Amino acid sequence: MNVGIVSYGAYIPRYRIKLENIAAVWGADGQSFINGLQVKEKSVPDLDEDTVTIAVEAARNAIKKQNIDPSRIGAIYTGSESHPYAVKPTSTIVAAAVGAEPVLTAADFEFACKAGTAAIQTCMGMAASGMIDLGLAIGADVSQGAPGDALEYTAAAGGAAYLIGTSDLVAVIEDTYSFTTDTPDFWRREGMPYPEHGGRFTGEPGYFKHVTSAANGLMEKIGTKPSDYDYAVFHQPNGKFPQNAAKMLGFTKEQITTGLIVTMLGNTYSASCMIGLAAILDEAKAGDRIFMTAFGSGAGSDAFSITVTDKIEEIRNKAPTVKQLLANPIYIDYATYAKHKNKIKV
Amino acid sequence: MTVSRFWRKIPHRYNLIGTHCTTCNEYYFPPRQMCPNCRRDGNIESHKFEGKGEVVTYTVIHTAAKGFEMQTPYNLAIIKLDEGASLTAQVICHQDEMKIGMRVHSVFRKLGEESEKGMIYYGTKFVPD
Amino acid sequence: MRDVAIIGASYTRFGELWDRSLRDLIVEAGVGAIEDSHIQGEEIDGIYVGNMSGGRFVEQEHVGSLIADYVGLARELHVPATRVEAACASGGLALRQAILAVASGYDDIVVAAGVEKMTDVSMDVATDALAAAADREWEGINGATFPGLYAMIARLHMHKYGTTSEQLAEVSVKNHFNGSMNPRAQFQNKITVDTVLNSVMVADPLHVFDCSPITDGAAAVVVASADIAKRYTDTPIYVKATAQASGTISLHDRVDITTLDASVVAGQRAFKMAGMTPDDIDLLEVHDCFTIAEICAIEDLGFFKKGDGGRATAAGDTSLGGMIPVNTSGGLKACGHPVGATGIKQAVEITEQLRGTAGGRQVDGANVGMTHNVGGSGGTAAVHIFSRDR
Numbered sequence: 001m002n003v004g005i006v007s008y009g010a011y012i013p014r015y016r017i018k019l020e021n022i023a024a025v026w027g028a029d030g031q032s033f034i035n036g037l038q039v040k041e042k043s044v045p046d047l048d049e050d051t052v053t054i055a056v057e058a059a060r061n062a063i064k065k066q067n068i069d070p071s072r073i074g075a076i077y078t079g080s081e082s083h084p085y086a087v088k089p090t091s092t093i094v095a096a097a098v099g100a101e102p103v104l105t106a107a108d109f110e111f112a113c114k115a116g117t118a119a120i121q122t123c124m125g126m127a128a129s130g131m132i133d134l135g136l137a138i139g140a141d142v143s144q145g146a147p148g149d150a151l152e153y154t155a156a157a158g159g160a161a162y163l164i165g166t167s168d169l170v171a172v173i174e175d176t177y178s179f180t181t182d183t184p185d186f187w188r189r190e191g192m193p194y195p196e197h198g199g200r201f202t203g204e205p206g207y208f209k210h211v212t213s214a215a216n217g218l219m220e221k222i223g224t225k226p227s228d229y230d231y232a233v234f235h236q237p238n239g240k241f242p243q244n245a246a247k248m249l250g251f252t253k254e255q256i257t258t259g260l261i262v263t264m265l266g267n268t269y270s271a272s273c274m275i276g277l278a279a280i281l282d283e284a285k286a287g288d289r290i291f292m293t294a295f296g297s298g299a300g301s302d303a304f305s306i307t308v309t310d311k312i313e314e315i316r317n318k319a320p321t322v323k324q325l326l327a328n329p330i331y332i333d334y335a336t337y338a339k340h341k342n343k344i345k346v
Numbered sequence: 347m348t349v350s351r352f353w354r355k356i357p358h359r360y361n362l363i364g365t366h367c368t369t370c371n372e373y374y375f376p377p378r379q380m381c382p383n384c385r386r387d388g389n390i391e392s393h394k395f396e397g398k399g400e401v402v403t404y405t406v407i408h409t410a411a412k413g414f415e416m417q418t419p420y421n422l423a424i425i426k427l428d429e430g431a432s433l434t435a436q437v438i439c440h441q442d443e444m445k446i447g448m449r450v451h452s453v454f455r456k457l458g459e460e461s462e463k464g465m466i467y468y469g470t471k472f473v474p475d
Numbered sequence: 476m477r478d479v480a481i482i483g484a485s486y487t488r489f490g491e492l493w494d495r496s497l498r499d500l501i502v503e504a505g506v507g508a509i510e511d512s513h514i515q516g517e518e519i520d521g522i523y524v525g526n527m528s529g530g531r532f533v534e535q536e537h538v539g540s541l542i543a544d545y546v547g548l549a550r551e552l553h554v555p556a557t558r559v560e561a562a563c564a565s566g567g568l569a570l571r572q573a574i575l576a577v578a579s580g581y582d583d584i585v586v587a588a589g590v591e592k593m594t595d596v597s598m599d600v601a602t603d604a605l606a607a608a609a610d611r612e613w614e615g616i617n618g619a620t621f622p623g624l625y626a627m628i629a630r631l632h633m634h635k636y637g638t639t640s641e642q643l644a645e646v647s648v649k650n651h652f653n654g655s656m657n658p659r660a661q662f663q664n665k666i667t668v669d670t671v672l673n674s675v676m677v678a679d680p681l682h683v684f685d686c687s688p689i690t691d692g693a694a695a696v697v698v699a700s701a702d703i704a705k706r707y708t709d710t711p712i713y714v715k716a717t718a719q720a721s722g723t724i725s726l727h728d729r730v731d732i733t734t735l736d737a738s739v740v741a742g743q744r745a746f747k748m749a750g751m752t753p754d755d756i757d758l759l760e761v762h763d764c765f766t767i768a769e770i771c772a773i774e775d776l777g778f779f780k781k782g783d784g785g786r787a788t789a790a791g792d793t794s795l796g797g798m799i800p801v802n803t804s805g806g807l808k809a810c811g812h813p814v815g816a817t818g819i820k821q822a823v824e825i826t827e828q829l830r831g832t833a834g835g836r837q838v839d840g841a842n843v844g845m846t847h848n849v850g851g852s853g854g855t856a857a858v859h860i861f862s863r864d865r
Contacts (some may be wrong), residue, residue: 046438047417048455052468057455084466093468097360097454339416346416355612375612376725383690403634403732405626406679412603414618422623422678424727432727434614441679446634456614467616475480 001015004172004306006165007068007315009061009141010067010278011054012158012265012325013142014045017337025334026148033153038239042156042266044332044340051080053089054159055140056097058271061319062136062161065096066168070099071079073163074132076106077122079115079270081188081195082142083108088101094138105132112186113235114296116160116270121176121302123164135164139270145243146194147343152237156266160274170312171281171290177218179210186297197297206299207237211245214301215293222299222305226250229305230288233259233276233296237267258283259292264326270296277306279322349465359469362452364431376433383387397452397470400428407443413458425450425472436471449475476578479865480702480711483512484823486694489811490661494814495691497533497592498545505546505588505817506692512697513707515549519697520582522556525565525589526815529558531604542588545719562608563764565589566694566818567719567848567857572719574859582703583700589816590693601689605814608851610725622686622765624726624852626678629767632733633680636782638770640680645789646718646766647684647808647833648821653795654805655837661690661811687720690811694819696826701865710830714752715843718862721775724854733782738775745858746777746847753777756860757841758828759799760821762849763806769793772847773801776858794837803836804829818848818857826863 018041020030022208034040045054057080067145078090090105109122116139123135140159145151164173185206188195198206211234219225225231230252234242239262246256259276268275273294280290290306338344350387357363364375367388372381375395381388402422407414414420421437421444437450450472484505487500495503501524509516524542529535543549543556559569564809566589571588593601606615609624632638648668654660671684686726704711722737723729731737746752753776763769770784778799779787787793793801804824807817825832825844833841843862849855 008439046455048438048457048471050466052466053454053456056468060454093463096356097363097468347611351612359616377611377728403627403631405623405630405681406676407620407623407626408675408679409616409620409622409677411606411615411620411623412599417618419679420618422617422619422627424627424732434610434619434725434727435617446631458618469616471617 002172003124003164003166004169006134006163006168007062007066007170008160008162008278008281009058009319010158010160010275010322010325011057011061012244013043013045013049013054014328015046015331015332015340016041016329017044017334021334022153036240038263039154039266040238040263042154043158043268044337045157047340048103049142049157050084051082051140051142052084052158054142054157055090055094055138055161058140058159058161059094059098059136059138062163065315065318066163068134068163071103072133073100073136075123075126075135076100076104077109077119078108078138078140079111079119080139080141081112081115081269082109082144083207086190111300112296112298112299113237113269113272114294114302115300116274117294120162120164124173124176127165134167137162137164139274141269141271142267144194144341145269149194151195151197153305154267156268158265158268158271160271160278162274168311169309170315171306174307175218175222176301176302176304177214177221178300179214179217180300183299185299198309202297207241207295208245208248208299210299210301211235211293211295212248214303215249218303220304224305228289229255229291231258231280231284231293232256233273233280234293235273236260236262236276239263261322261326280314281308282321282323284312285309286312312324347460347467352465352467360433362395362397362470364393364395365390371467373429373431375433377428394454395427395431397428399425399450401437401444401446401447401448401450402426402432404437406444438471438473451475476579479574479577479698479714480701481696481705481714481822481826481861482699482704482707482711483508483514484826485499485511485824486498486659486816486820487692488659489690489692489813491594492691493594495588497529497535498541500592500691500693501542501588501590502546503655504590505586505846508586508695508697514697517552518584519548519554519586521576521585522548522554523559523569523585523587523780524556525559525569525818527562527591528558528604528607532601533595547704561842561855562850563762563814564818564850564855564857565815565849566820567846568818568855570696570818570859571714571719571857573719576696576712577700583703584697587819588693588695588699589797589819591815592691592814593689593813594691599688614725616671620678622678622681625765625767626681626773627726628732629680631762632767635733638785640672641668642785642789643685643766643770644668644768646763647671647793648806649788650763650802650806653803653836654809657805657810660805660809661688662809679765681765687764687807687812690813692811692816693812694823696815696819696822706721712826712829712861712863713865714859715749715862716745718858720856722853722856724851727853729853733736733771735775735849735856737853737856738772738849741856741858742776745860749860751843751860756799756843756845757846758803758825758838759801759847760804760824761801761847763802763808764812769801769806776847795838800838803833803838818846821846821848822859829861829863
């Protein structure tokens with residue numbers, strides 16, 4: 001199938017909190033968290049930012065790069081685990097804000113951190129089958145970690161949007177392969193503000209089983225091996241997991257470096273590997289091959305094999321790159337962070 | 347603000363859709379049905395503003411309007427868009443960065459919400475170039 | 476058009492008046508004005524009352540009927556009563572409507588009143604109710620407050636003309652000084668420039684002491700045809716001009732943000748109608764909802780060049796002994812600002828000054844006075860000129 005990425009855009013809020021500031025509040029050893037997680041700081045949304053505003057900014061960046069006529073967008077799917085409305089889709093607000101109303105289909109996706117890539121797969125099917133001209137797949141989150149919990153050190157905010165179509169591709173998606181099981185490694189019940197997780201259970205039976213199964217499954221299906229790829233990017237709940245997964249699968253440190261943005265960003269959940277992919281696309285050249293594997297708790301993994309085309313040069317620098325979005329952060333302390341994340345009960 | 351009142355102005359708030367009088371060539375944001383220059387001789391069409399402009403004047407609000415208490419201090423400015431129309435909007439940056447004449451561009455942000463259970467209002471704010 | 480004169484005037488204490496309701500206040504002011512005019516209730520042809528927001532403050536609309544009823548003029552005499560609303564210019568417009576009714580020849584004696592009961596709701600509900608005087612859809616929704624809008628005027632005025640925070644503070648100091656001699660004023664304490672500059676910042680550059688307060692109060696005047704005025708009083712105060720103008724409701728649509736066009740035009744219309752210029756005016760009551768508003772007012776009305784208002788105030792030109800005393804009542808800042816009542820109170824102050832009964836606040840030889848009442852950030856302006864001479 002000749003289907004792939006027509007354009008892409010990312011958005012990262014400007015505020016950051018350093019892990020040592022979080023640790024200090026809970027009387028924990030900041031350095032050991034930094035070493036263990038291989039994350040130094042994480043992004044924090046502004047008081048007036050949420051998953052919707054982040055999704056819109058990322059989508060507008062994607063559209064701006066190719067100067068797309070928004071009426072061509074036939075489907076919008078936003079994946080997140082922090083949609084501001086439990087009922088009323090983020091995707092319709094995005095549709096209004098990018099000018100794609102009213103002839104389109106839309107819905108919101110949820111699958112923990114792989115809701116965004118699930119949206120990409122759906123758009124691939126709809127575009128390849130001729131159902132739509134362009135699909136807009138977005139992963140965006142302002143994820144919450146319970147105060148004092150391990151997840152508080154990494155739960156971050158960000159978004160990435162991908163326009164999927166069958167012509168004028170900047171990158172072809174040769175194939176995608178998914179591995180999905182009912183594995184309760186991490187969840188959040190309706191109405192609860194913070195998620196629960198199975199601690200170390202999230203590792204081997206969760207992340208590693210699904211990531212390696214999907215990755216190996218894809219490479220077997222299309223007959224490729226790790227050395228065929230110039231870049232690889234995995235879901236990044238912290239710095240350690242994707243590095244271990246790479247090692248287990250046979251990818252090198254050099255292949256994953258460009259896409260490994262979690263150290264200065266934290267885990268942006270549904271946007272995680274999608275922002276990592278954007279960082280790679282910001283630098284990749286025609287002919288480069290990229291291997292991406294997302295992971296969502298609950299649990300599942302989506303693997304993608306991507307080849308960059310020469311059209312990538314046409315869209316360079318038309319909207320902020322991931323590097324530019326990561327630059328000039330504004331650091332805040334825990335009290336301000338708590339206010340921004342609505343952790344203070346009013 | 348009620349649901350229908352907010353909904354009616356969504357394209358204007360999200361996408362800076364104002365109006366343009368083709369008779370006298372003046373641009374209006376917020377939108378106007380009646381051109382104050384031409385009145386019934388005016389010919390009004392929709393116009394999507396670029397979102398670029400400069401700060402004409404500003405203040406830093408310390409005593410918030412209802413619903414904006416969590417945001418203080420926040421910057422409020424009158425911004426003249428390049429097409430000529432001026433509007434009132436928040437500018438997101440440190441208060442010390444605010445200057446008359448500074449160039450700004452539009453971003454999509456939350457304006458507020460009716461309540462914890464109610465509708466969320468989205469719209470346009472500005473950031474320095 | 477006939478000549479019109481004020482034959483009676485009164486206002487209540489202005490302040491946080493816990494034991495007075497809206498109706499208590501209007502009855503007190505109304506009866507006070509009627510007694511001052513020596514008319515009988517049966518002689519009243521009509522009532523106009525300025526009230527900005529009975530609905531938001533005391534959940535009461537239909538304020539015209541309420542007032543006519545509670546001053547005893549509804550059940551037997553069925554006097555026509557009309558509520559007039561133009562935000563903070565409600566009083567000034569009620570005054571104008573009363574004057575026009577008499578000038579037209581339709582009515583002979585009409586009461587113009589104003590009332591606001593603002594302290595029954597919490598501060599943030601009051602502030603939100605006042606914000607309805609701005610453009611709710613396009614200013615309010617972005618978090619604009621009234622201090623915020625006037626602060627933006629101040630910021631630009633400072634940028635263009637070099638006006639300073641100290642000069643703004645001098646407006647407040649002067650008005651408190653004047654208010655200290657007005658027994659009905661909400662604040663009768665004298666203050667200094669430091670008091671203002673050290674007070675909490677509300678919307679940069681306006682401090683708490685740059686802002687008029689939330690106030691309860693009512694005021695009323697009785698206007699009559701000049702031909703019959705001397706039957707009731709030895710000192711009728713003649714209306715030489717009544718003028719009104721609208722401006723854009725939102726600040727961002729103004730041609731020049733430091734000029735309230737509505738004030739300029741209303742002022743020009745008033746001077747033209749009276750055949751006068753600023754040199755003919757002995758004292759002014761202007762709309763100092765914020766200190767910057769007074770500075771803009773004295774410029775917009777033509778008493779000082781645009782940009783010179785701050786310097787003039789600091790130099791004492793608008794003080795009690797100065798070139799053109801402004802706000803001898805204490806203004807909105809010290810006397811208080813019960814929104815609907817202010818425009819009428821201003822007329823009462825001029826009446827007392829022209830009659831020579833202003834006590835410690837008296838301007839010697841006051842013959843001609845002007846009032847200036849603004850709605851919102853300049854969406855409406857009402858200007859009146861009064862004289863001892865017909």
